[in-house]
Amino acid sequence: MSADLEAVASVGVNAALAAGATDAEAFVEQGVEREIRVYEGAVESLTDAARRGIGVRAFADGRAGYAYGTDIGDAGIEEVARAARAAAEVADEDPYVGLPDETGATEVAPLRSPEIGEWTTERKVDLAIAAERAARAHAGVGQVEQVVYADADGSRALASSRGFSGSFETSAAWAYASALAGDGADRMTGIGLGIGRGPEDLDPEQIGGEAATRALAQVGARPVASRRCPVVLDPFVAASFVGFIGAMLSADAVQRGRSLFADREGDEIAGEPLRLADDGTAREGPATAPFDGEGCPRRRVPLIDGGRLVGFLYDSRTARRAGRATTASAERPSYRSPPAVGTSNLVIEPGPAPLEDLVARAADGLYVMGVVGLHSGVNPVSGTFSVGATGRLIERGELADPVREVTIASDLVSMLRSVQAVGSEARWVPFGGSVHAAPMLLGEMAVSGL
Amino acid sequence: MTLLDPELAGPVLARALRRGGDVAELYVEARHGFALSLDDERVERPQSGDEVGASVRLISGDAAYFGHVDGLREDDLLRIADSVAGALAAGDERASDDGIRLTAAHPSSRHPVETPPQEVDAARKADLLRACDATARAAGVAVSQVSAGYAEERRAVQVFNSDGLAAADDRTRVRLAVQVVARRGEVVETGSETRGGHGGLELLAEDAVRDVAADAARKALTMLDARAAPSGRMPVVVGNGFGGVLLHEAVGHGLEADAVQKNTSIYAGRLGERIAPALVTAYDDGSRTGAWGSDGIDDEGTPTQRTTIIEDGRLTSYLYDRVRARRDDVPSTGNGRRESFRDLPIPRMTNTFFAPGEGSPEALISDTQRGLYAVSFGGGQVDPATGDFVFGVSEGYLIEDGRVTAPVRGATLVGNGLEALRAIDGIADDLEIGTGYCGKDGQRVPAGVGQPHVRLRELTVGGTAA
CATH class of the missing domain: 3.30.2290.10 (PmbA/TldD superfamily)
Known part of the structure; x- marks a missing residue:
């Protein structure tokens, strides 16, 4: 099936060249998706979707234009190719745009679950209902707001006028449960989630149990007095922050003057225990692929090592501009957008100590289990932030009363520098992109409450 | 421009209902988009897109079965109709031709477009x-x-x-x-x-x-x-236009009937109750001419309308799509919206705003001894189950002795929707509606957020000043 898609992509490339492009690239996607939402033991909605489309990037006179469409018949492709060529006319000339000089593919572990095609809808519904039941089984969980199961199974192909042609099959499945515990104004939400290549990777007991445990841990939460104290981030929260930092390590953000880390390569920007890489080939990484959105072979790119900033993420354009090599970081979330520099799988290297030890080291502080307002609360230029937080107090080295309606404030640079330890409980989290996250102990942060 | 003939729509719907179900719906869409950006003095990223597709939804009791496909090929449409019919657990096979009579529907614009x-x-x-x-x-x-x-x-x-x-x-x-x-x-x-x-x-x-x-x-x-923002509880004057994001997040989402029916909203069971001072009236209006969140009909075919959600401080209506309206035995309020044919319609706000009052914004400020003037927000988030919210203030000033003084950075507003509503003690006359995007259940739709200047008697400001 994916070989057929390569043929479709090459039709796109040729059509763009025929429309007057000097270089062209086409990306084709095809697949099926399923989403199941259950509520109170019954299916609330079930979605069955077929998706296909093509996106063409056309280059002419140092300009690039992009167009996409849902018709992958020859006439539809020609129209898209012409629109891409016409769009290129509008752009200003850019000496760095163009296709990558070197392309290829990396050998990666199979990206498609061998079982995904065999699971019936009924089995998937049962999995979601089992997660709901697992959450409800915890005393104190009044309601399970929603359980969502979703999967996708499909192929992608990319071809370019410089001779690249490649394709791969990929699948993904994830499920999440949202449980409510407590009454009235004391009611708190907890989220549990699982992610994998196929439904067989999801454990409904873990997903439902996690939602319940997280909700119950926060029942009765109250604001606390303002303080400056050590903070432990749980993996969900650590992932959200690291996602923000990953975005700032894009060479595009650096070159556009939108990164706090421009001109900081080689500098110590974080606490020594922090090691961060972007790994487009990670074995279980949700974003793993043999090549990036421009046909460059995926790899592991170290970003922060021993607290030092060791590199940025490049696509071919930003690499050309910086006089570097691409790191194969051209991302394509779908055929509806052109490739752009971004993170694939951000990997925080887990530390030796468990969460318990991080909490003990914090002694008196705050364990943060959830943040709200991160996207609006972080100034992307200065890095200062102030976000709402929920979690638990840490007293005498142990988790104590639940806390809500407080804000934590700092700036990303100070926060990175204050990393004192990374915990050992690492897992894939779909927050902040795709992040292999672990808990983190931060030396100090401003908590404002009452 | 006609996308799909009713001659084809009828058989697709009949096919979807073949094994039972209450209502079947066919949604057809063609969209064209063009976008362009400028950065570093250079025009770049010209992008054009054309998508055509359709979805079939089968409603049976409290469940919805849904399928969508790119393109409008007859065999594809019949295939997804079969797929949703097949998702219905049991049910006897019915004749697939029990005559659903449909008229033609020609897309035309209900809002003026002078220069396409x-x-x-x-x-x-x-x-x-x-x-x-x-x-x-x-x-x-x-x-x-x-x-x-x-x-x-x-x-x-x-x-x-x-x-x-x-x-x-x-x-x-x-x-x-x-x-x-x-x-x-x-x-x-x-x-x-x-x-x-x-x-x-x-x-x-x-x-x-x-x-x-x-x-x-x-x-x-x-x-x-700007200097560091103060922390603590103080009066807050919220700016007009985008300041309405507070209403959108902390109140509006809680009025969407899906949250209400699941009892995950603090506004559930409160219809008719006084939830705000008498000076507060608020609307959701998807019919407002030319407004960002307006449409002619919602994405289930219900004409858009102006719904009074708060009248003189009393909670008067939730926001309904067809499925939730049927459950409460009320008419849809025209709030069944979807991002595209790839999405199920769900209750969504259109343009949501506080009705203007009588005073001037200057009067609200001069009436405030010491407080925060929050002109605009970077955005915000709310937990619908508790109504707790946090908003980052992207442009804010101190109010000292009834005058706007120094700009402040790093302020956040932290509070609770119901509390904030109750704290309103002044609404000015300068209504303005801003152009936002609202995300819910993975769907992003244009939403108009707006209000005149509004003053809250007291709210927690999380600042960065010592």
């Missing part, structure tokens, strides 16, 4: 962006970077259902967004502003475009002189 953007040369859109760049850079030497984005979209939709509904709409939207970075020494600040609506390029006339760029630049430059 597709008919304007792309080079002129690039010039709009260049004008933004020039205006913003002329605003001050500290302006170090300008980026701007232009986007247009046309969506033609048709909705058919097995109750005999055949409806259509033709929607055109344009939007311009400008972001300005100002730098003085180590201090860096940003300011952003947007303009747009349901309409054509007439909404982005040259002077309007200059205003947007100048406003974004003024915000960034002003914030260069």
Whole structure:
């Protein structure tokens, strides 16, 4: 099936060249998706979707234009190719745009679950209902707001006028449960989630149990007095922050003057225990692929090592501009957008100590289990932030009363520098992109409450 | 422009209902989009897209079965109808031709579009962006970077259902967004502003475009002189226009009938109750002419309308789509919206705003001894189950002795929706509606957020000052 898609992509490339492009690239996607939402033991909605489309990037006179469409018949492709060529006319000339000089593919572990095609809808519904039941089984969980199961199974192909042609099959499945515990104004939400290549990777007991445990841990939460104290981030929260930092390590953000880390390569920007890489080939990484959105072979790119900033993420354009090599970081979330520099799988290297030890080291502080307002609360230029937080107090080295309606404030640079330890409980989290996250102990942060 | 013949829609719906179910619906859409951006004084990323597709929804009791497909091929449409029928657990096979009679539905625009953007040369859109760049850079030497984005979209939709509904709409939207970075020494600040609506390029006339760029630049430059925000409880005057995001997040989402029926909203069971002082009235109005969140019909074919959600402090209505309306035995309020044919319609706000009061914004300020003037927010988030919210203030000032004084940075508003409503003690007369995007269940739809200047007697401000 994916070989057929390569043929479709090459039709796109040729059509763009025929429309007057000097270089062209086409990306084709095809697949099926399923989403199941259950509520109170019954299916609330079930979605069955077929998706296909093509996106063409056309280059002419140092300009690039992009167009996409849902018709992958020859006439539809020609129209898209012409629109891409016409769009290129509008752009200003850019000496760095163009296709990558070197392309290829990396050998990666199979990206498609061998079982995904065999699971019936009924089995998937049962999995979601089992997660709901697992959450409800915890005393104190009044309601399970929603359980969502979703999967996708499909192929992608990319071809370019410089001779690249490649394709791969990929699948993904994830499920999440949202449980409510407590009454009235004391009611708190907890989220549990699982992610994998196929439904067989999801454990409904873990997903439902996690939602319940997280909700119950926060029942009765109250604001606390303002303080400056050590903070432990749980993996969900650590992932959200690291996602923000990953975005700032894009060479595009650096070159556009939108990164706090421009001109900081080689500098110590974080606490020594922090090691961060972007790994487009990670074995279980949700974003793993043999090549990036421009046909460059995926790899592991170290970003922060021993607290030092060791590199940025490049696509071919930003690499050309910086006089570097691409790191194969051209991302394509779908055929509806052109490739752009971004993170694939951000990997925080887990530390030796468990969460318990991080909490003990914090002694008196705050364990943060959830943040709200991160996207609006972080100034992307200065890095200062102030976000709402929920979690638990840490007293005498142990988790104590639940806390809500407080804000934590700092700036990303100070926060990175204050990393004192990374915990050992690492897992894939779909927050902040795709992040292999672990808990983190931060030396100090401003908590404002009452 | 006709997308799909009713002659084909009828058999698709009958096929979907073949094994039972209450209502079947066919939603058809063709969309064309064009976007362009400017960064670092260069026009870049020209992008055009064309998508055509359809979805079939089968409602049976409290469940919805849904399928969608790219393209409008007859065999594909019948295949997804089969797939949703097959998802229904049991049920006897019915004759697939029990005569669903449908009329033709021709998409036409219910909101004025004087200058259809597709008919304007792309080079002129690039010039709009260049004008933004020039205006913003002329605003001050500290302006170090300008980026701007232009986007247009046309969506033609048709909705058919097995109750005999055949409806259509033709929607055109344009939007311009400008972001300005100002730098003085180590201090860096940003300011952003947007303009747009349901309409054509007439909404982005040259002077309007200059205003947007100048406003974004003024915000960034002003914030260069900001000091750390204070912390604690204090009166807060919230700016008009985008200040309405507070109402949208902390109240509006809680009124969406899906949250209410699941009892995950603090507003559940409170219809008729006084939840705010008598001076507070608020609407959700998807029919407001040319407004960003307006449409002719919602995405289930219900005509859009003005719904009074709070009247003189009393909670008067929730926001319904068809499924939730049926459950409460009330008519839909025309709030069944979806991002595209790939999504299930769910209750969503359209344009949500506080009705204007009588005083001037200046009077609200001069009436405040000491407090925070929150002009605009970077956005916000709320937990619907508790109503707890947090909003980052992107442009804020101190109010001292009834006057707006120093700009402050890093302020957040922390509170609870019901508490905040109760704390309203002043509403000015200067209603304005901003162009936002609202995300829910993975679907992003245009939503108008707005209000006149509003004062809250007391709210927690999370600041960074010691």
